[in-house]
Amino acid sequence: MKQVLEFEKPIVELREKINELKNLTKDSEMDLSDEIKTLEKRLEKLEFGIYSNLSPWEKVQIARHADRPTTLEYIEMIFTDFVELHGDRLYGDDPSIVTGIAKFCNIPVTIIGHQRGKNTKDNIYRNFGSPHPEGYRKALRQMKLAAKFNRPIITFIDTKGAHPGKAAEERGQSEAIARNLMEMGSLQVPIISVVIGEGGSGGALAIGVADKLHMLENATYSVISPEGAASILWKDSKFASKAAESLKITASDLKELGIIDQIIPEPKGGAHKDIQYQAEQIAQYIKDTLMELKEINRDELIEQRWEKYKKIGFYE
Amino acid sequence: MLIKNFFTKKKKYASIPSEKAKQEIPQGLMLKCEGCQKIFYIREWSKHLNVCPECGYHHKLPAHDRIDSLMDEGTFEEWDQHMTSKNPLNFPNYEEKLLKDKEKTELAEAVVTGKGKINGNETAIAVMDAQFRMGSMGSVVGDKIAKAIERARELQIPIIIFTASGGARMQEGMLSLMQMAKTSIAVERFNRSGGCMIVVMTNPTTGGVSASFASIGDYHFAEPGALIGFAGRRIIEQTIREKLPKDFQTAEFQLEHGQIDKVIPRSELKQSLSVVLNLHQVGGGQA
Numbered sequence: 001m002k003q004v005l006e007f008e009k010p011i012v013e014l015r016e017k018i019n020e021l022k023n024l025t026k027d028s029e030m031d032l033s034d035e036i037k038t039l040e041k042r043l044e045k046l047e048f049g050i051y052s053n054l055s056p057w058e059k060v061q062i063a064r065h066a067d068r069p070t071t072l073e074y075i076e077m078i079f080t081d082f083v084e085l086h087g088d089r090l091y092g093d094d095p096s097i098v099t100g101i102a103k104f105c106n107i108p109v110t111i112i113g114h115q116r117g118k119n120t121k122d123n124i125y126r127n128f129g130s131p132h133p134e135g136y137r138k139a140l141r142q143m144k145l146a147a148k149f150n151r152p153i154i155t156f157i158d159t160k161g162a163h164p165g166k167a168a169e170e171r172g173q174s175e176a177i178a179r180n181l182m183e184m185g186s187l188q189v190p191i192i193s194v195v196i197g198e199g200g201s202g203g204a205l206a207i208g209v210a211d212k213l214h215m216l217e218n219a220t221y222s223v224i225s226p227e228g229a230a231s232i233l234w235k236d237s238k239f240a241s242k243a244a245e246s247l248k249i250t251a252s253d254l255k256e257l258g259i260i261d262q263i264i265p266e267p268k269g270g271a272h273k274d275i276q277y278q279a280e281q282i283a284q285y286i287k288d289t290l291m292e293l294k295e296i297n298r299d300e301l302i303e304q305r306w307e308k309y310k311k312i313g314f315y316e
Numbered sequence: 317m318l319i320k321n322f323f324t325k326k327k328k329y330a331s332i333p334s335e336k337a338k339q340e341i342p343q344g345l346m347l348k349c350e351g352c353q354k355i356f357y358i359r360e361w362s363k364h365l366n367v368c369p370e371c372g373y374h375h376k377l378p379a380h381d382r383i384d385s386l387m388d389e390g391t392f393e394e395w396d397q398h399m400t401s402k403n404p405l406n407f408p409n410y411e412e413k414l415l416k417d418k419e420k421t422e423l424a425e426a427v428v429t430g431k432g433k434i435n436g437n438e439t440a441i442a443v444m445d446a447q448f449r450m451g452s453m454g455s456v457v458g459d460k461i462a463k464a465i466e467r468a469r470e471l472q473i474p475i476i477i478f479t480a481s482g483g484a485r486m487q488e489g490m491l492s493l494m495q496m497a498k499t500s501i502a503v504e505r506f507n508r509s510g511g512c513m514i515v516v517m518t519n520p521t522t523g524g525v526s527a528s529f530a531s532i533g534d535y536h537f538a539e540p541g542a543l544i545g546f547a548g549r550r551i552i553e554q555t556i557r558e559k560l561p562k563d564f565q566t567a568e569f570q571l572e573h574g575q576i577d578k579v580i581p582r583s584e585l586k587q588s589l590s591v592v593l594n595l596h597q598v599g600g601g602q603a
């Protein structure tokens with residue numbers, strides 16, 4: 001059963017009606033081809049109207065869609081020879097972050113990404129894509145190996161945030177995130193990050209300090225969840241859609257603010273409508289970005305990374 | 317000057333317990349301890365740097381009072397004093413909130429940076445003020461801290477950062493989040509140059525500040541009882557569906573869990589910091 005979002009209902013209903021008519025004509029002598037053509041035109045217009053004017057809150061719904069492709073799906077479609085690597089060598093292995101090595105266009109690369117589950121059981125195993133400190137420490141271990149072996153790092157961001165739990169606090173969630181931010185500043189290999197779903201605050205940034213940061217068209221990236229902001233500001237999470245608007249969390253808003261580099265187009269209605277197309281798009285952007293970054297010498301690379309982050313901010 | 321500030325700034329502490337008490341306590345002269353609930357003369361408090369003389373509860377300390385309490389007289393030189401926030405996202409009511417806090421604290425933003433001497437040891441310093449937008453980190457706070465770290469690097473002096481923050485500043489959205497990266501990379505550059513960074517975590521040090529520069533110093537100290545952690549207590553309780561112990565995320569809890577080096581009472585901080593600074597002087601240990 002596919003998840004249907006509220007704002008998509010008119011599209012789904014119209015498509016069902018068209019299908020009904022088609023079935024009707026199949027089994028009878030009636031000719032309804034004109035009617036069907038008219039309705040198909042209307043559907044096209046309706047889809048265009050809805051999908052090209054998505055509100056920030058509607059994009060949040062798409063970014064969180066149950067069928068939205070996850071890191072592991074993209075890894076399978078974009079890379080070859082993937083070897084998943086586990087564990088932080090300190091405490092455990094965190095399945096909410098996937099790390100490993102693979103080939104991309106014949107170049108060895110390191111891949112790190114948040115991993116949500118695709119169903120309830122999987123989601124419990126993956127902790128809904130919300131990492132504990134050991135997830136970030138596993139990621140850091142892989143990043144250091146990448147630097148040692150001169151492999152570019154590609155990260156996929158897709159999390160509601162770092163896990164807010166007792167054990168996570170006891171094992172130093174803050175320190176794990178902070179250390180990654182710091183270390184990512186000095187890794188002398190290209191780092192490319194792609195926000196594929198939801199980018200949730202520090203838990204997202206902890207694998208997202210990058211030379212180039214791209215976002216899928218309907219992905220979001222926010223300092224606080226819209227629901228969280230709404231309950232602080234208006235004492236009611238029902239105002240989440242208003243908060244999503246105010247927080248400027250969409251790819252186009254963040255491009256304008258100079259936070260991200262490029263917007264990767266999605267198929268009409270979201271990445272889950274055509275995963276193959278989406279994977280090809282992502283691969284193309286990663287390839288172009290890698291070509292651009294590989295020309296830069298190592299010292300220059302980290303100097304440019306610092307200059308980039310140094311510039312972010314508005315004040316008088 | 318201190319006493320005058322208390323009259324204008326510290327009314328928040330004077331939350332009066334009952335109507336009867338309200339009649340008995342002259343407004344602006346007395347305060348109630350957040351720890352033991354006892355009422356004290358403001359004079360008595362300021363003498364103890366806002367630490368309760370009875371139970372030792374460490375109340376918030378305004379940034380400039382903190383600096384006065386640490387720096388040798390006449391040595392403090394402030395940096396970027398006038399940097400002030402704009403409203404880059406046109407976030408509802410942000411300007412009004414900034415204005416209100418500027419009046420309340422007489423500060424331009426939630427952190428004061430500069431350099432000076434502690435018992436003769438030269439050091440850079442950044443002091444956050446929890447009374448200004450809960451010490452939250454937006455563009456200005458992030459930039460002032462990163463600039464202070466960079467200046468300490470250029471001057472080849474240590475830096476001491478007093479953290480007091482509820483986290484990243486929501487009203488500047490992703491610009492705030494990116495300050496976590498900016499400040500942390502500044503620390504990394506400072507480390508590479510061999511700089512010494514001391515963090516003193518005060519109440520509260522949470523969220524995006526805890527998860528960036530605050531947690532990657534060379535030495536981590538904290539004031540007694542300070543709230544230190546990543547996620548908020550209420551959110552954690554909702555997530556794990558159980559009540560957390562009272563001391564969860566206190567300085568003492570963090571000491572026990574290996575996240576800080578030492579808990580130091582406010583009254584001993586100047587002495588302790590100058591000892592550590594002195595141990596980092598070239599040649600070591602001249603008095």
Ligand SMILES: [Zn+2]
Pocket residue numbers: 349350351352353354368369370371372373
């Ligand atoms: Zn007391």
